[in-house]
Amino acid sequence: MKQMLIHGQSDMLQTAIMQESKLIEFYMEKTAVSGQLVGSIYKGRVVNVLPGMQAAFVDIGLGKNAFLYIDDVLHPNLERQPKEKPVITQLLKVGQEVVVQIIKEPLGSKGARVTTHYSLPGRFLVYMPHADYVGVSKKVNGEQERGRLRSVGETIRQCGEGVIMRTAADGESSDSLQSDLQFLRELWDGIETRAKGMPAPSELHREAGLVHRLVRDLLTAEMDEVWIDDLARFKEMERLMHIMAPAMLPRLKLYERQAALSLFDKYAVNEQLHKAFERRIQLGSGGDLIWDQTEALTVVDVNTGKFVGTSDLEDTVFKTNMEAAEQIARLLRLRDVGGIIIIDFIDMEQQGHREQIMGRLEQLMRDDRTKCQVVGWTRLGLLELTRKKVRDHELSPRYETCSACKGRGKL
16 A cells, blocks of 8 residues: 655645555655755856866856756767867856756755756656657566657657656557647747746746645556645645546545544654654664764664574574665655765675675665665675765754754754
8 A cells, every 4th residue: 555645734745655554755845935946947147167177157046156067068968969078168158148957956055056958847758858869767667668658759759859758658648648748848938938038047947846746756556545634735636636647536535634633643654754863773673773974975884783583693684684775775765865875784694695685775776766876885895875965855844953962863
């Protein structure tokens, strides 16, 4: 059973994704902020060009200048790029106006990272006005279906356009895909029209709000139920589902609060969130994880704890590590960890066990919507991973660093 739980408040919207009663994803957005910045498009002005970094800083009106790297200025299709990378001063000049899209939100003292490789996501596909290629999501199963989607993409796109068929496109008719593409094409035409008439810096397009993104990105056939406890958000979700996913409408349900039992209380969401953000996380077997996080590096230490096993030491260690791998994959998504991740699994003597742990982690990370890579075992026997960081974690408004313990605990 997979469920989406949406809890609405006056100034905030919180969404929990549950699978077999276990919290696997969590999203939160303040309504006053009106959506995330990633995906938004701006007309900016180049304020500094740095040949030594092959990058430029662009004023897009957000206070901190955005960072534009040369790879994000070259043509989005690698086959169309020059064999030798030019100097960025050949492409950008101070004072030049440029249309850019945010791909990484401002983090700490850093401004947003932007690109000229524009992309607009729809329900079934991603539209890239200048990419000139067709791609298919790796999560679409079956070579026959992948080939069909690629063929449809080539048929419906215009010269120079690019499209990526999303997982939700699996089994969809060419008419549905054509309709999705046409909507996004018209959206891009509007952005281009505004870019011609507006001064720099200006916002040209704001990424959709959380409710819209939930329907567009997360509402798949695997979702058995969608519960909402706020009538206004329920009506908004109902309207969006009627347009984008009418077949899913019977799964949408309005939750009416039962005495003091809220929607999140009924499914123990807050309790699971609290446990997920502790420094020491207990495993079901009795083992535990010690979780330490900095801005760029996260270290997870696996311990057997109270688990003593039933046969030999190697078997006990392997079972603890396998359970830890399952929990770590879940927590990386839930905490939205980005950067370098080092996991100190308990030492295993058998190479086969090490390969099984790494293989299982790779399998679990395929379900992560954020780009991840399991790099492999280091010489010291640590497992190294990377996970893309695109925004501050949604839970930051809920938790703040404790002034007494200086980050060892959370309030």
